[in-house]
Amino acid sequence: MSFSSELLIKVLVVLATAPVMALGLTLLEVKGSAWMQRRPGPLHVGLRGFIFPLATAAKYFQKETIIPKDVDEPVFKWAPAWVIAAVVGLFTIIPLSPTLVVRDLELGVFFLLAISSISTIGVLTAGWSSANKFSLMGGLRAAGQLIAYELPLILSVVGVVIQAETMSTVGIVEKQIEFGFPFVIAGQGIAFIIFMIAATAEMMRTPFDMPIGESELTMGFMTEYSGIRFLIFYISEYINLFVMCAIASTLFLGGYHIPLLPTEWVNFYGPLVLIGKTFILAFLLIAVRWSFPRFREDQLQTLAWKVLIPVSLLNIMVTAIMKVVF
Amino acid sequence: MSQTMDPNNMPILSEASVSVEIETEDMTLNIGPQHPSTHGVLRLVAKVNGEKISSVEPVLGYMHRGYEKLAEVRTYPQVTTLVNRIDWVSGFANEIPFIAGAEKLMEIEVPERAQYIRLILTEMARISSHFVFNGAFPLEIGALTPIFLAMEDRERVLDLLESVTGGRFHPNFNRIGGVKPVAGAGPTTKKDIQDLPAGFYHDTKVAMEKVLKAVDTFEDLIGGNEVFQARTKKVGVLTKEVAEEYGVSGPILRASGVEFDLRKQSDYLPYDKFDFEIPIGENGDCFDRWSVRTSEMRESAKIILQAIEDMPSGPIQAKVPKVIKVPKGQTYVRAENPKGEMGYYIISEGGLGPYRLKIRTASFSNISILPIMLEGALLPDLIAIMGSLDFVLGDVDR
Numbered sequence: 001m002s003f004s005s006e007l008l009i010k011v012l013v014v015l016a017t018a019p020v021m022a023l024g025l026t027l028l029e030v031k032g033s034a035w036m037q038r039r040p041g042p043l044h045v046g047l048r049g050f051i052f053p054l055a056t057a058a059k060y061f062q063k064e065t066i067i068p069k070d071v072d073e074p075v076f077k078w079a080p081a082w083v084i085a086a087v088v089g090l091f092t093i094i095p096l097s098p099t100l101v102v103r104d105l106e107l108g109v110f111f112l113l114a115i116s117s118i119s120t121i122g123v124l125t126a127g128w129s130s131a132n133k134f135s136l137m138g139g140l141r142a143a144g145q146l147i148a149y150e151l152p153l154i155l156s157v158v159g160v161v162i163q164a165e166t167m168s169t170v171g172i173v174e175k176q177i178e179f180g181f182p183f184v185i186a187g188q189g190i191a192f193i194i195f196m197i198a199a200t201a202e203m204m205r206t207p208f209d210m211p212i213g214e215s216e217l218t219m220g221f222m223t224e225y226s227g228i229r230f231l232i233f234y235i236s237e238y239i240n241l242f243v244m245c246a247i248a249s250t251l252f253l254g255g256y257h258i259p260l261l262p263t264e265w266v267n268f269y270g271p272l273v274l275i276g277k278t279f280i281l282a283f284l285l286i287a288v289r290w291s292f293p294r295f296r297e298d299q300l301q302t303l304a305w306k307v308l309i310p311v312s313l314l315n316i317m318v319t320a321i322m323k324v325v326f
Numbered sequence: 327m328s329q330t331m332d333p334n335n336m337p338i339l340s341e342a343s344v345s346v347e348i349e350t351e352d353m354t355l356n357i358g359p360q361h362p363s364t365h366g367v368l369r370l371v372a373k374v375n376g377e378k379i380s381s382v383e384p385v386l387g388y389m390h391r392g393y394e395k396l397a398e399v400r401t402y403p404q405v406t407t408l409v410n411r412i413d414w415v416s417g418f419a420n421e422i423p424f425i426a427g428a429e430k431l432m433e434i435e436v437p438e439r440a441q442y443i444r445l446i447l448t449e450m451a452r453i454s455s456h457f458v459f460n461g462a463f464p465l466e467i468g469a470l471t472p473i474f475l476a477m478e479d480r481e482r483v484l485d486l487l488e489s490v491t492g493g494r495f496h497p498n499f500n501r502i503g504g505v506k507p508v509a510g511a512g513p514t515t516k517k518d519i520q521d522l523p524a525g526f527y528h529d530t531k532v533a534m535e536k537v538l539k540a541v542d543t544f545e546d547l548i549g550g551n552e553v554f555q556a557r558t559k560k561v562g563v564l565t566k567e568v569a570e571e572y573g574v575s576g577p578i579l580r581a582s583g584v585e586f587d588l589r590k591q592s593d594y595l596p597y598d599k600f601d602f603e604i605p606i607g608e609n610g611d612c613f614d615r616w617s618v619r620t621s622e623m624r625e626s627a628k629i630i631l632q633a634i635e636d637m638p639s640g641p642i643q644a645k646v647p648k649v650i651k652v653p654k655g656q657t658y659v660r661a662e663n664p665k666g667e668m669g670y671y672i673i674s675e676g677g678l679g680p681y682r683l684k685i686r687t688a689s690f691s692n693i694s695i696l697p698i699m700l701e702g703a704l705l706p707d708l709i710a711i712m713g714s715l716d717f718v719l720g721d722v723d724r
Contacts, residue, residue, distance in 0.1 A: 206468055207468065215468065293469035294468030294706075295553060295556065298704070
């Protein structure tokens with residue numbers, strides 16, 4: 001198969017998978033939150049409300065796109081594209097099995113950290129170009145938050161990289177198989193917790209949702225968006241949830257591998273195992289979202305700079321020392 | 327931006343000067359009248375420097391409905407339909423001071439049973455109002471779950487209110503000299519008239535036990551939440567002195583450490599027959615305001631349980647003339663409403679309706695401290711402080 005046709009197939013597969021996963025997570029969120037709040041949740045759309053997310057998404061297509069008079073139009077229109085490009089781009093390095101991966105980059109983890117910061121540009125430009133003071137404050141909050149939490153995210157992954165001696169995501173999973181234990185048990189437990197906290201902040205989910213903060217800033221940087229552009233923001237939030245949880249399960253939970261299953265069948269069960277692990281992690285984040293109020297902006301920064309970054313630095317140090325000693 | 331630049335008039339780059347000091351200017355942020363957490367149509371004109379608020383000016387009047395003027399062209403029994411809608415979260419409690427004022431001018435002795443029924447329903451209104459607060463306050467600082475639990479429990483209390491009065495929010499249940507009997511009960515001055523629905527005592531007991539349980543849950547779920555504590559403790563501190571100067575009343579005043587509760591001080595309802603405590607806060611911060619209200623729910627449930635234990639029998643309506651005319655005179659009756667002190671100043675010229683009615687509402691005085699409390703606060707704290715004041719716009723503008 002030529003390179004271009006292979007690329008085309010891969011791109012199509014990713015573009016088909018990403019929205020499906022986002023809709024699945026939306027369903028998990030609405031049903032999970034309903035379960036936590038003693039509500040039935042969506043019931044009437046489709047079979048027991050199971051196509052509710054699809055109906056929600058379809059609804060936005062028929063909504064009028066309103067562009068306020070004073071917005072900086074090209075910037076305003078392109079802002080959602082930055083965000084969704086960043087999160088879909090991360091699918092490149094998620095391994096569903098040793099061979100089922102868009103591209104097993106040697107610098108996979110580095111790629112993850114580089115690409116995931118692109119969404120900051122989208123969020124900041126969205127807030128800036130909206131010509132709305134609430135949007136502007138939301139955008140600035142988001143920028144401050146994403147920059148602050150990029151660091152613990154990187155530093156927590158460094159421990160894994162040291163232990164696995166590779167940056168390739170497939171290599172990290174293979175190392176965990178070789179090791180016998182996933183990294184969350186074998187030494188990187190603290191790093192896993194830091195990664196999940198930082199990822200929650202990156203995704204701007206409660207308790208770190210000040211950039212959106214619907215009771216303070218109405219909808220933050222998304223306030224002026226409507227119709228299909230709002231849908232892009234909305235759906236990229238869930239794609240991001242999927243990607244971050246998938247990467248967390250790859251780096252810390254053994255990815256596509258599950259003990260006792262024959263490794264020659266990994267191409268068949270690998271995707272299911274990874275998606276299963278991802279949804280379990282996503283449910284954890286959903287449960288957190290519906291249990292906690294949101295932090296204040298300064299408390300969030302304090303948490304990042306005074307707690308998460310020192311602890312992750314300490315984690316790197318300990319990991320490095322252990323690596324040298326053993 | 328659609329302005330076009332004249333090529334002959336473009337600023338020359340070399341002439342542009344760069345000032346070393348960055349001059350910053352306060353941004354005026356209009357919060358409301360349409361905003362998710364202003365409880366309706368309150369508008370705050372805030373001057374903000376980044377996230378910090380330098381000054382706030384509340385703008386009121388978007389919900390003014392002219393009830394004081396409307397009351398002048400209505401008869402006394404008709405006024406209760408209006409005052410129900412002042413603080414719509416606790417409609418029943420609004421009727422009490424007005425009716426008590428009219429009765430005071432007419433020198434009517436209200437039968438004890440009617441007073442007990444009024445008291446029970448007032449406390450139920452207080453519980454339902456504080457349930458709304460317990461849902462809305464966490465919602466405003468970002469916790470989305472408690473409101474569902476609060477609404478579920480509030481529904482039981484509202485069901486009871488509805489079973490007695492026929493209305494959930496606007497009962498219009500008080501009559502001058504007593505309360506309304508159940509439909510089709512016959513002459514109201516009869517000795518043993520059916521006034522409460524069948525099974526009311528039992529249902530109330532069950533519901534109040536559930537309320538007590540719900541209060542425990544809230545104290546765990548909301549009060550025990552670290553993020554909630556971080557957002558509310560030492561935030562929006564209101565000192566005793568400032569609170570007293572500004573005429574703040576109700577749970578906000580008590581959270582600042584002032585032991586002032588009209589249920590203990592005044593005799594508009596027979597509260598002196600019951601054993602209950604007045605929860606007092608220590609620091610006067612948002613957390614104390616939350617905890618005072620939550621403990622108050624427990625005390626209210628205790629009062630109701632005591633009241634149904636020793637409910638007196640007898641008539642529920644004093645003898646009043648067919649056409650109610652209030653003798654010439656004036657009076658002021660105040661009561662402890664869920665939001666604070668509510669009072670009616672009634673001036674009667676001996677007619678069918680009040681000559682002038684001045685309504686003193688709790689929320690109006692309570693939000694007068696907003697400019698002081700918000701000076702120097704952060705924008706997220708603004709939301710927490712506003713939420714902790716628990717005002718209702720109908721109660722502010724009336």
